[in-house]
Amino acid sequence: MSGSTPARVGPWSAAAATIALSLAAAWVAGTGPGGAAGLDGVGLKLLVMPLLWAIPGALIAAVGPRLLGWSMIAVAALFALSALAGASLHAGVTSGAPWWIWYADRASALIVPLTLVVLLLVPDGRLPSRRWRPWATAAVGLQVLAVAAWASLQGPAAASDSSLPAWTGELANPVGLLPGGWGEPLQSWAEVAIQVPFLLVPVAVYGKLRGAHGDTRRRVVSVLLAVVTFTLLIVVGRWLWPAGGDLLDIVAGGLLALTVTASVLRFRLGWVDRVVGRLTVFLVLATVLALGYALVVSLASTAGSQLSPVAVGLIAAAVTLALAPARARLQDAVDWALYGDSRESARVRRLTEELASSRHQLVTAREEERVLLRRQLHDGLGPTLAGVAMQLRDLDQIVQEDPDLARSRLDRLAQATHQALDEVRQMSRQLRPPALDELGLVGALEEVAESLGLDCVVVSENLGALPPGPEAAAYRIGREALTNVARHSGCTSAQLTIARHRDGVQLEVRDHGAGRSGPTGVGTLSMRERAHELGGSLSIEDTDGGGTTVRAWLPLPAQGGIR
Missing domain, CATH: 3.30.565.10 (Histidine kinase-like ATPase, C-terminal domain)
Structure with missing residues (x-):
């Protein structure tokens, strides 16, 4: 029909479509020739991440801020599409195979700049200030440019370290615009261009933290700790445990999505703050421990000596003992960021709860007193004054002397009494709206x-x-x-x-x-x-x-x- 407005796709519809893509990918991978091996080939991360980001993204987009919510849905959709592409290729689908390979191994890297957008917008959907716009635009643009260059190299459609089936390495990149010889230097440049912009994220969150107070400060700190945890799990975790990379990605992505959702929607999930705080402390200490151990082993290797297992154990124990005081101090710093002075945080929280409870009791008692007073005024004094007005109105029948003057005075008394009655009713309405009880x-x-x-x-x-x-x-x-x-x-x-x-x-x-x-x-x-x-x-x-x-x-x- 002419003049009709095209229907807008709502966040829940987009999230449902994304989840459907992920389920379709799991079905294709599980029912393909490889069976369970197909699921392993696609990877648990690509199948789970759409669920972890699509639903929170829809929740946030529905109530605002919309840009943050839709960015999370877009990340989930790219994960789901990548899973479907991998599943199709593991199932032996050859129709459009070069494009499936190109997206799975190259174009799907757009997840990275979209994730950066999410991290820069948490928790309120805005940058710290207008001055951040050119920096954020440049950072995201640099990542997009790196992804576009990587996706446009001539040569095989699959990446050199691809987890796709071997036959996919024989197909050419359908978007091969840049010379294949640029591959090695471009890969080094792309890694820097992808990783360095993430350094803006803690700075941006800290900028929001400076102007935050009370509950807003706690929510921003929680997001900041989640971002730090996310980075440590993705970068350091993969270094310490390469075989568990996908599992670490799932834990990091799920924890970040949960923290962002709780912060934006003001869910009171105190356990999330505790988990994020403890995990941040653990990961920071594990990183320092690993770096210290690597440094000692490297120095020993440089000196030409071979460390025995006992020496390795002693080194690890010594570094751990040296970090014990740092753990307490680091935990104090995290608690202070979330609650204030960590030494007084428990007592302050208890006193705050007691104060809130006392305030509730005071307000409730006051309202109950107002209800009682209203009933007394309305049911006690009101009928009394109405009766006086009726009696005064009837007295004119027994007044024999100067009836005109008596009636005049009685009329004034009746008018004054009715005015008092109206005032009583007005007071009753001010104490508590009668409509609430009625x-x-x-x-x-x-x-x-x-x-x-x-x-x-x-x-x-x-x-x-x-x-x-x-x-x-x-x-x-x-x-x-x-x-x-x-x-x-x-x-x-x-x-x-x-x-x-x-x-x-x-x-x-x-x-x-x-x-x-x-x-x-x-x-x-x-x-x-x-x-x-x-x-x-x-x-x-x-x-x-x-x-x-x-x-x-x-x-x-x-x-x-x-x-």
Whole structure:
């Protein structure tokens, strides 16, 4: 139909297609002539890595930052396509074989610059500053250029160290544009061009760390440690254990994907920080130990002496003992980066949890007192004043002297009494919105949206009964966010989602209006204060496709005190 807009491929569809490619590669390799040998030829890494990166990439792309999520999906897709190419060749597929070989052994190296993009964008999907754009562009461009040159060499389509079947070495590169004699010098240059740009990654993450505080700092540090661990496993791990290269790649890629996902989506996976921290310390010490051992053995070899097994064991033991104090210091440094002063980290964390629990109890007690006071005002004082008004109104029937004056005074008394009654009702509304008790949180927010003239879709997930404090805060934040949509967005529709998790409630109000403009208003400050009052957080971000998304996290009090 003319004028129709082409359908956009969503991140989950792309991830599903990528996983389907990986499963297809496993099926082709397993059912081919080689059977299990075909699976071994393709390699476990190429079959597993798409799963490790596609699903986290879809999660991140769905909620933002989109570029980071789609980059992870692209890495997974290149792995899956490489697995399918290898599986087809091991199965003896000859149709289009030169192109399959060319991609599997040469063009699939585009995974490297895409991985660099991911590492530069974690955890917020942005570079540290605009000044980083030319550096990042140059680094990624250099890697792409190296891959393009390597993929364009004349000669065999397969690489010299290819794991593909032997017959593939007889087929020529279908994209042979550069002279084959450039192969040896180009390979040395390409290795440098591929590896050196990764030195920018720790610098970029450190640049983000300098301006981070609180939970944001912990998330950035966690990603930084994961990047260091990823690099050590890929580079040093392969050096120490060449036979386990694929397994190390899987562990490194999986740990990095998990850490990045937890950081971006603000999952509270404390065990991830502990695992990454301990693994970083272990790998750094193992690297130093290996270098120290290699240095001693090299010096002994240079001197012309042959070390006995006992001497090798003594050298290893001596280097290990020398590194024992360094392990404690290195672990302290990692703990300090994540939590602050490592010597006080446990006590600070305990006190922080106690403070958060006390704050929850205080806010909850205050809200419960407000509920009680509201009932007293509404059910006690309110009917009393209404009765007085009725009695005063009836007194004019028994007043015999100066009836006109009596009626005038009685009218004023009745008016004053009704005014007091209205004030009592207003106080009741200020203490706690009556709609929460009458309609519940979802119904109360739906009523707010309707009163503002908004076409609002309200979605609740596992909400149940909430404590008074978080419930009142969620209502007031949601009401203010919907009010801002009606007043400032220029659109008449919104989506409000309230999801209850194990340790908190997440509220999100999304519109597709004009977006943010102007300075922060009183309403925004009020929403932030209500979230921070419970130890939560509030963020206001641009919605994909235009508009604004208000997202609040409100922790729930732990049952029985400290969590």
